[in-house]
């Protein structure tokens with residue numbers, strides 16, 4: 139079976155970010171079509187493990203980008219910031235051949251999955267690509283299992299991420315600053331697949347290494363199922379806020395029953411190394427429009443950690459006022475926080 143992924147999208151990275159097919163879909167594991175529900179392969183209450191154990195092989199290229207940035211991509215010349223969304227199902231293995239086309243030492247280090255020391259991407263373990271070197275990393279995953287004493291071993295499913303761990307320092311600090319990061323999703327069989335995916339990385343004072351108004355504008359049509367993957371990097375604390383949409387603070391972002399105790403939120407901490415994800419229906423209960431997403435640390439949003447989630451009409455046309463809102467955002471001059479507020483004003 140040929141599991142190599144082909145990314146045929148040659149657009150600029152901003153558009154690639156918006157249109158990028160999920161790795162699962164590109165690999166032909168499951169079609170990614172309008173709100174399609176992935177049908178679990180289990181029957182008669184058997185665990186999905188019977189269908190698990192697939193090993194997929196992909197090649198990732200680490201490349202230098204303009205302005206002293208770096209990125210991961212699925213094709214030569216296709217590197218983006220963030221890198222491609224990598225996906226796997228619990229129980230599967232991802233075998234990644236990392237081609238280092240740069241003159242720097244670098245690696246790829248995952249969160250949330252299982253790996254041996256020679257695949258952890260840390261120089262401490264000698265796990266890295268020397269300049270120009272090609273190296274294979276193996277990421278495994280597992281399903282939840284029941285153990286004795288009503289104890290459950292957690293499965294690997296979650297909204298995780300991957301990043302360099304070797305450039306500049308033994309912690310990959312220089313690679314993270316310059317864009318070597320991306321989302322890793324481990325799904326449980328039966329999980330609902332989205333129509334669109336947006337990766338949002340709060341990296342010090344930037345979003346996907348950009349500041350407003352150059353931050354990505356994510357677009358969807360009213361009612362489309364949108365999956366957000368939020369990741370934190372750098373040395374600052376952040377809070378991710380999305381206007382007019384809410385999600386459940388659980389594994390998927392969706393309540394699973396009328397009595398699901400998960401808290402419903404629209405704002406969540408997004409600190410270095412942490413990640414979460416959720417799905418929402420674009421514009422549900424609020425309608426289309428140019429909605430904001432931003433860091434809710436005020437000094438951060440004021441200095442450029444903000445962007446637009448454009449929810450178009452269901453037919454793809456622009457809703458009233460949306461273009462004006464975008465124009466206002468694009469022309470917006472970010473300035474130091476609250477310069478017009480006098481100290482001791484008592485307000």
Ligand SMILES: [Cu+2]
Nearest residue numbers: 376433435438
């Ligand atoms: Cu922030």
